[in-house]
Amino acid sequence: MDIDSCTRKAVSSSPSEKIHLRPMTLSDIDDFMVWATDINVTRFCTWEPYTSQEAGIGYINSFVLPHPWLRAICLDDDRAIGSISVTPVDSIRGEIGYVIGSKYWGKGIATEAVRLVAAEIFKEKPEMERLEALVDVDNIGSQKVLEKVGFVREGVMRKFMCLKGNVRDMVMFSFLPSDSLL
Amino acid sequence: MEMDSNETQPTVVVSSPPGRISLRPMTLADVDDYMVWATDAEVARFCSWEPCTSREEAIKYISDSVLTHPWLRAICLEDDRPIGYILIMAVDDIRKEIGYVLARKYWGKGFATEAVRLVTAEIFKEMPEIERLEALVDVDNVGSQRVLEKVGFTREGVMRNFIIMKGSVRDMVMFSFLPSDPLK
Numbered sequence: 001m002d003i004d005s006c007t008r009k010a011v012s013s014s015p016s017e018k019i020h021l022r023p024m025t026l027s028d029i030d031d032f033m034v035w036a037t038d039i040n041v042t043r044f045c046t047w048e049p050y051t052s053q054e055a056g057i058g059y060i061n062s063f064v065l066p067h068p069w070l071r072a073i074c075l076d077d078d079r080a081i082g083s084i085s086v087t088p089v090d091s092i093r094g095e096i097g098y099v100i101g102s103k104y105w106g107k108g109i110a111t112e113a114v115r116l117v118a119a120e121i122f123k124e125k126p127e128m129e130r131l132e133a134l135v136d137v138d139n140i141g142s143q144k145v146l147e148k149v150g151f152v153r154e155g156v157m158r159k160f161m162c163l164k165g166n167v168r169d170m171v172m173f174s175f176l177p178s179d180s181l182l
Numbered sequence: 183m184e185m186d187s188n189e190t191q192p193t194v195v196v197s198s199p200p201g202r203i204s205l206r207p208m209t210l211a212d213v214d215d216y217m218v219w220a221t222d223a224e225v226a227r228f229c230s231w232e233p234c235t236s237r238e239e240a241i242k243y244i245s246d247s248v249l250t251h252p253w254l255r256a257i258c259l260e261d262d263r264p265i266g267y268i269l270i271m272a273v274d275d276i277r278k279e280i281g282y283v284l285a286r287k288y289w290g291k292g293f294a295t296e297a298v299r300l301v302t303a304e305i306f307k308e309m310p311e312i313e314r315l316e317a318l319v320d321v322d323n324v325g326s327q328r329v330l331e332k333v334g335f336t337r338e339g340v341m342r343n344f345i346i347m348k349g350s351v352r353d354m355v356m357f358s359f360l361p362s363d364p365l366k
Contacts, residue, residue: 092346129351130343155339158358159314162276167313172356174342 019112021071024064024083028072031080032056035101044136045099046163069121073100073113084113086121092129094121098145110145115181118149122177130174134161137169146173150182203296205255208248208267212256213240215264216248219285228323229283230347257284257297268297270305276313278305282329294329299365302333306361314358318344321353330357334366 024032035041036050036059050056064070068088072080082100089095096117100110122128135142137156147153151173160170208216219225220234220243234240248254252272256264266284273279280301284294306312319326321340331337335357344354 092343092351152342154341155356157338157356158336159276159360167276172339172341176343 017075017107017109019081019109019116020074020078021084021113021116022074022078024060024070024072024080026057026060026065028080029053029056029060031072032060032083034103035082035099038102040102041099044139044142044163048164069094069124071117073098073109081109082113084117086117086125086131089132091127094125094128094131096131096133098142105141110142111148114145115149118151118175119181128177130176132175133173134170135173136163137171143171143173148182149175150180151175152179202260203265203293203300204258204262205268205297205300206258206262208244208254208256208264210241210244210249212264213237213244216240216244218287219266219283222286224286225283228320228326228347232348255301257282257293265293266297268301270301270309270315273316275311278309278312278315280315280317282326289325294326295332298329299333302335302359303365312361314360316359317357318354319357320347321355327355327357332366333359334363335359336363 033050033053033056036056039049042049050059064083067085070083070085073082073084074080081104082098084096084098086094086096096114098110098113100113118131121131133146133151134157135146143153152175154172154174156169157172158169159167161168214237217234217237217240220231220240223233226233234243248267251269254267254269257266257268258264265288266282268280268282271279271281280298282294282297284297302315305315317330317335318341319330327337336359338356338358340353340355342353343351345352
């Protein structure tokens with residue numbers, strides 16, 4: 001390819017910084033609070049920004065540690081900049097969810113994290129027939145993440161979910177074991 | 183609609199006016215009419231249940247699952263005998279799912295469409311908390327997809343590998359109807 005005709009996408013397909021996934025622990029509390037207190041980050045989440053470290057510790061204890069599949073998204077220094085999880089919906093469906101600190105948006109990090117999970121999760125959970133994601137119609141950034149990984153945009157589910165007191169339209173995406181990662 | 187007497191009847195749902203139907207609660211007295219559709223493998227094809235094999239089984243099913251259902255109505259012709267039923271299930275606080283089954287003899291006459299239209303016209307008044315009435319239809323169940331389209335449901339998309347039906351993982355078409363949508 002002629003170098004001059006290369007176009008650089010705003011969000012690169014390989015992140016500028018390498019990421020890895022690992023279990024999250026209570027020692028991640030300070031890093032957790034960075035994204036969990038950020039109203040830009042929580043905009044499309046079902047939860048409000050955290051306001052105390054105590055509440056953050058409570059969340060890690062009651063939700064993170066017992067979660068069937070949740071990983072911290074880490075840069076080279078092994079510090080968490082977000083998290084990604086796969087939650088069973090039923091015996092064959094799992095739902096992927098992810099959150100990244102806003103300082104790290106636009107670098108392809110979420111895309112890489114979702115790609116890593118989509119590449120491995122069906123080996124770990126062979127009973128899973130469908131990995132799905134529900135994204136607010138207005139959350140364009142997150143929709144682009146899934147499209148770049150190769151998820152199929154199945155359609156807009158109207159008035160599907162209550163988010164902070166408002167009933168929202170959600171875009172449904174899926175990735176099957178037989179699908180190809182992009 | 184004019185038809186050459188040598189031609190076979192069309193299997194598509196015709197637009198001729200349906201017979202009048204009414205909806206009412208089902209009772210144990212409906213067991214024999216219930217068995218007409220419940221024993222039919224073609225009717226059961228896209229349902230989660232296997233065909234019923236005995237009157238005792240039918241009585242038990244009606245007692246345990248039909249009479250106890252929060253919202254289920256027999257679809258009746260003018261003689262008040264049921265030819266199927268229609269039901270509403272709660273998915274969560276704001277979403278309800280509609281389901282319906284009809285005896286095969288009455289397919290292709292617009293009865294299911296009329297029943298779905300009747301329920302859709304009334305259900306939001308009866309349940310004002312509903313924000314969304316939805317239906318999930320097997321990709322291969324084209325007849326049922328047409329019913330919903332004719333009433334005015336929106337076909338939102340195909341959910342791949344969405345449910346296990348009788349041991350097979352099936353793609354399902356998702357439809358919805360909102361309180362603000364117009365009935366067709």
